[in-house]
Structure formats: C-alpha cells, structure tokens
Amino acid sequence: MRRRAPIAVKLVSAALLLSAGAMSAQYMPEISGAVGMLHNNNYGSQFFQPVIAPTIAAPIGHRVLAEGRFDFRGLLIQDKKTGPYQGSFFKATQYLQLDVVVAPRATFVIGRYLTPFNTYNERLSAIWIQNFQDYPLIYQIGTRTTGSSDGVMVRTIPYASKGVQLNALGYFSVRSNIDQFKAARTAGTRVDLVLPEKRFEVGMSYSRFLQSTHYRAYGAHLYWLPWKSPLQVRSEYAHGQFSKGYWIEAAYRLSQWKGPDSFLGRIQPVFRFQQTFRMKSGADSLPAAGTQQADFGMDFRLPHEVRINSSYSRRFTSRSNGNIWATSLTYRFVIPVWKERHK
Amino acid sequence: MTLLQQARLATTCSLAIAGSAMLFHAKSVSAHENQKPTKAMASGLPVHSTDPGERAFQEQCSRCHDAPESLPRRVTGAVVLHMRVRANLTAQQERDILTFLAP
Numbered sequence: 001m002r003r004r005a006p007i008a009v010k011l012v013s014a015a016l017l018l019s020a021g022a023m024s025a026q027y028m029p030e031i032s033g034a035v036g037m038l039h040n041n042n043y044g045s046q047f048f049q050p051v052i053a054p055t056i057a058a059p060i061g062h063r064v065l066a067e068g069r070f071d072f073r074g075l076l077i078q079d080k081k082t083g084p085y086q087g088s089f090f091k092a093t094q095y096l097q098l099d100v101v102v103a104p105r106a107t108f109v110i111g112r113y114l115t116p117f118n119t120y121n122e123r124l125s126a127i128w129i130q131n132f133q134d135y136p137l138i139y140q141i142g143t144r145t146t147g148s149s150d151g152v153m154v155r156t157i158p159y160a161s162k163g164v165q166l167n168a169l170g171y172f173s174v175r176s177n178i179d180q181f182k183a184a185r186t187a188g189t190r191v192d193l194v195l196p197e198k199r200f201e202v203g204m205s206y207s208r209f210l211q212s213t214h215y216r217a218y219g220a221h222l223y224w225l226p227w228k229s230p231l232q233v234r235s236e237y238a239h240g241q242f243s244k245g246y247w248i249e250a251a252y253r254l255s256q257w258k259g260p261d262s263f264l265g266r267i268q269p270v271f272r273f274q275q276t277f278r279m280k281s282g283a284d285s286l287p288a289a290g291t292q293q294a295d296f297g298m299d300f301r302l303p304h305e306v307r308i309n310s311s312y313s314r315r316f317t318s319r320s321n322g323n324i325w326a327t328s329l330t331y332r333f334v335i336p337v338w339k340e341r342h343k
Numbered sequence: 344m345t346l347l348q349q350a351r352l353a354t355t356c357s358l359a360i361a362g363s364a365m366l367f368h369a370k371s372v373s374a375h376e377n378q379k380p381t382k383a384m385a386s387g388l389p390v391h392s393t394d395p396g397e398r399a400f401q402e403q404c405s406r407c408h409d410a411p412e413s414l415p416r417r418v419t420g421a422v423v424l425h426m427r428v429r430a431n432l433t434a435q436q437e438r439d440i441l442t443f444l445a446p
Binding site for chain 1: 391408411421427430431
C-alpha cells in the first residue's frame with residue numbers, strides 16, 4: 001500500500017514553493033530551531049530526552065508569512081528507578097500557520113497556532129529560550145488540551161506611541177482530533193500594556209473552554225527588564241476551573257564585570273518560585289494538592305549558540321516533598337533554505 | 344520498529360543534525376554576509392541607544408530573548424516578519440529592526 005505524506009509535510013512544501021516564487025533579498029525562507037539533549041531526575045526517576053525542534057519561516061512577499069514549529073523527541077526512562085531504560089518517541093506540530101499583515105497594526109493568523117493564554121506558551125516555551133527545562137506548574141491552565149489551537153486569530157495594536165503600546169488579540173479554535181493537529185474548542189483574548197521605554201509589560205488573558213464542560217480561565221503576566229542592568233523579572237498568574245497558581249522568575253546574567261563574552265559573563269543564575277492551590281478535585285494536570293516549588297538554575301551561554309541549562313528544584317506538597325534535578329544541552333541554528341543568487 | 348529503536352533513532356538523528364548544523368554554522372560564520380546584531384550588547388548591559396532599530400530591539404525583542412550571535416543577512420526579513428506577528432511590532436518598528444539587523 002502506498003504511504004501518503006503527512007499533511008504537515010504537504011503544507012510546508014507548498015509554503016516553501018510559494019515562497020520561492022515570491023523571494024526577494026532578505027526575505028529568504030529559513031529553517032531555524034534547536035537540537036538538544038535533556039536529562040531530568042524527578043524524585044529519583046531518571047529520564048533522557050533527545051530533541052529536535054525545527055521551525056520553518058517562509059515569507060510570501062513582505063506581508064505574508066507561512067511558518068511552523070515541530071518537535072521530535074525520544075523519551076528514555078529508567079524502569080522502576082534502577083531497571084533498564086524503556087524508550088518511546090513523540091512528534092508534535094506545535095504551530096503551522098499563515099500570518100497575513102492586513103494593516104500596519106493588524107495581523108490575521110489562520111491555521112494551527114500556539115494558544116496565546118498568558119505568555120509562556122507563545123514566547124518562552126522554545127527550548128532555546130526557556131531558562132528552566134520544566135514548564136511552570138500552572139502552564140496547563142488556559143492552554144488545554146495541547147497548548148496549540150486550530151482556527152483563527154486577530155492580533156492588533158490599538159494604540160502605540162513612544163512611551164506606551166497597547167496590544168490586543170482574540171482567537172477562536174475548533175475541536176480537532178486529527179493526529180498532529182489535536183486541539184480543543186476554545187475562544188479567548190489577551191491584552192498587553194507595554195511601556196517600551198521602561199521595558200515593562202503587564203497583561204491579562206481570558207479563555208473559555210467550549211467543549212464538554214464549559215469553563216473560564218483567567219491569567220495575568222508581568223515583565224520587567226530594567227535598563228543598565230542584566231536583571232530580568234517575569235511572572236504569571238493563572239486561575240482555572242480546579243486550580244490556581246503563579247510563578248515568578250528572576251534571571252541575572254553576570255555580564256557586568258568583563259562583558260558578555262567572558263567566562264563569567266556567559267553565566268546566568270536564575271531563580272523561580274512557584275505556588276499552586278487546589279480549589280477542587282479535577283483533571284487539569286496540576287498537582288493534586290497545594291504545592292510550593294523553588295527552582296535554582298544556572299545557565300551557561302557557550303560560543304556558537306550552544307547553551308547548557310542546569311537546575312535544582314525542591315517541591316513541597318502536603319503529601320510529599322522531593323527533589324528535581326535537570327540538565328540540558330541545546331544548540332540553536334539558523335539556516336537559509338536556498339542558496340543566495342550570485343549576480 | 345520498537346519504541347526503544349525509535350528513541351535510539353531519534354538520539355542518533357539529533358546528534359547527527361547537531362554535528363552537521365555546527366559544521367554549517369562554523370562555515371557560515373566566516374562568510375562575509377553574516378550580520379552580528381550585538382552592538383547593543385557590547386557592554387553586556389542594555390543601554391539607551393540613539394539608533395532606532397537597536398532601541399526597538401532592546402525595548403521589544405529583548406523582553407523575551409537575547410540577540411542571536413549572528414544572522415545570515417538573507418533571512419533577516421523572514422525573522423523580523425515572524426517577530427512582527429509574535430511580538431506585536433508596528434510597521435515602523437519592523438523596518439527599524441530590519442535596518443539594525445541588516446544595515
């Protein structure tokens with residue numbers, strides 16, 4: 001029997017062909033992303049994850065962009081903590097979308113996109129960006145079921161001046177059970193208030209889950225990166241049907257003394273504190289009991305876009321306490337798809 | 344193919360791709376076309392700049408990630424168009440950042 005190419009492969013091929021036809025200087029399609037090896041010791045259970053996470057961006061002219069991000073990873077987990085390793089393999093289409101700039105301050109998005117509830121999922125979840133290997137405990141609130149949505153999204157900038165920028169977006173997703181495109185029927189919105197000159201941002205998110213039991217989720221986020229300091233502060237709060245919680249993260253790159261390319265300047269200590277509260281029992285992937293977790297991390301930015309992240313976390317719950325150790329090695333790459341045309 | 348074989352295959356592929364990509368990277372870094380958009384980070388600290396593109400980069404892009412070590416000139420348009428959508432950049436900010444990344 002003849003095997004058919006997956007729909008994601010067909011869509012990417014079509015986008016690249018269209019892009020090749022409309023290619024201009026600087027707007028060449030690119031493949032970027034990262035490869036990595038992740039190790040995690042969670043309460044004594046060891047597992048390794050080799051990961052390939054490519055992204056593809058294919059501009060079609062200067063106002064249309066076809067883009068996608070995929071995740072291929074193996075999971076090698078030790079059986080009963082001391083036994084042989086068992087392996088499994090996962091692949092995911094995280095987004096595969098068409099962006100159309102319809103006005104100077106408005107973009108229309110159609111396809112599969114990262115659910116824009118709070119900001120972690122959209123902005124910080126890529127393995128070459130995240131400061132900690134583990135997602136925040138509240139990540140699942142507002143991003144059910146897969147972190148991706150299938151449908152349409154409108155992103156606008158209702159107001160922008162030198163000192164203030166207001167961003168607003170709205171989205172609607174249909175329910176899908178297609179392999180690689182699984183999504184829930186959801187609608188939501190997010191509003192961000194940005195003070196660019198202060199490098200400060202606050203925002204609020206709202207989403208409504210529209211299949212099976214209908215319920216709402218609320219969220220808020222805050223970013224602050226002061227000038228003349230390598231300090232970064234980020235925080236999010238989320239309130240779901242069964243649980244609520246928050247995380248706050250501070251990172252400080254030691255680049256002040258001898259510059260970012262020195263041995264010391266490549267080190268970035270990171271600290272994150274998280275807390276979740278269980279309001280009633282239910283399946284939402286958050287801890288079953290109230291939890292506090294302190295994460296201590298150290299990131300090393302090596303030359304040639306290689307990064308080592310390491311962290312130790314201590315989790316406290318009313319049922320048990322435990323340690324989580326994580327180490328990851330990632331390499332970030334950007335490769336133009338076509339060769340440059342020489343004149 | 345068993346799950347363990349699939350996981351081994353994924354490991355082998357990721358290491359092979361990492362090696363190839365690093366070789367490609369090392370080769371392309373020496374090419375004259377690569378831009379090094381790290382003027383703003385030369386001191387290791389985010390500082391106010393008079394260059395509107397550098398300033399827009401510090402104000403918008405750096406909220407989530409650092410500048411890449413290098414970026415091939417021919418893909419800067421694709422990268423900035425992606426960021427225009429993801430980071431809600433205005434058309435003016437997109438132009439300024441594009442000029443900053445590939446003058």
